[in-house]
């Protein structure tokens with residue numbers, strides 16, 4: 001379990017993290033999502049005692065990171081896969097990590113197997129590792145102490161599609177065994193396929209949180225009239241009912257309500273429909289872009305062309 005309460009970090013006049021509270025629960029994968037520079041890494045660094053907060057608290061397994069008796073046995077951390085000692089081999093790094101956690105050297109070999117680093121790769125110096133290999137090693141180091149909690153910053157960075165699937169299965173398995181996973185990403189699709197719960201951050205503040213299912217519900221319904229000329233009537237009907245409507249690139253409308261409600265409004269307005277369906281992932285993406293719009297560097301491009309992350 002991770003419990004973050006009112007975490008704030010200021011650098012001079014800049015509030016990198018602004019009163020962030022979140023909970024990551026056992027048995028669930030919690031996705032921490034936000035555009036570049038939103039404050040994900042800073043929040044995670046404060047959780048594990050690497051950056052002192054300006055105010056607020058973070059508790060992992062009921063205690064501040066610094067008060068955990070043997071941190072690697074409680075929480076596995078991967079913040080920067082390139083931060084490993086470049087002159088050591090992967091096997092050396094894992095062996096040191098296992099011994100630091102009070103575990104036998106054999107645990108290092110087991111972890112190499114788990115993350116599919118070969119004997120040959122394990123004996124190479126980390127400076128010669130590809131980004132994907134560093135990422136695998138970082139995940140192995142995070143898991144070496146058999147922790148209950150994982151805190152992973154952009155763990156999919158540098159992994160190929162098969163590697164991403166492997167990591168997804170690994171983390172889902174970890175959560176299925178009762179573990180708590182908090183992982184960050186700036187890519188919605190990456191998080192959407194793995195997370196049970198989502199926390200969305202923009203410019204240092206939490207802008208949305210909830211189960212993926214509840215956020216998908218909030219993402220609304222995509223609707224298209226048979227006659228394009230009826231779109232304006234439908235927009236008026238929805239607006240009259242107090243519902244927000246967004247025009248999609250393909251001419252359809254996304255309405256922030258469930259399909260039965262939108263269908264009823266269309267019927268009352270006498271508008272025959274060609275399409276009526278839950279917005280799903282596309283809607284979630286629109287919602288993510290809207291929620292974080294003032295923090296997106298590519299807002300104009302994304303709004304004009306729809307974002308293909």
Ligand SMILES: Nc1ncnc2c1ncn2[C@@H]1O[C@H](COP(=O)(O)OP(=O)(O)OP(=O)(O)O)[C@@H](O)[C@H]1O
Nearest residue numbers: 011016034035036037038039040041042043185186
């Ligand atoms: N040591 C520091 N000194 C000054 N500003 C900092 C420092 N560390 C982070 N920041 C600022 O805090 C903000 C949040 O940065 P952070 O790295 O937490 O974002 P992020 O959400 O992890 O971004 P990304 O997805 O690009 O990794 C940024 O504006 C960043 O420039």
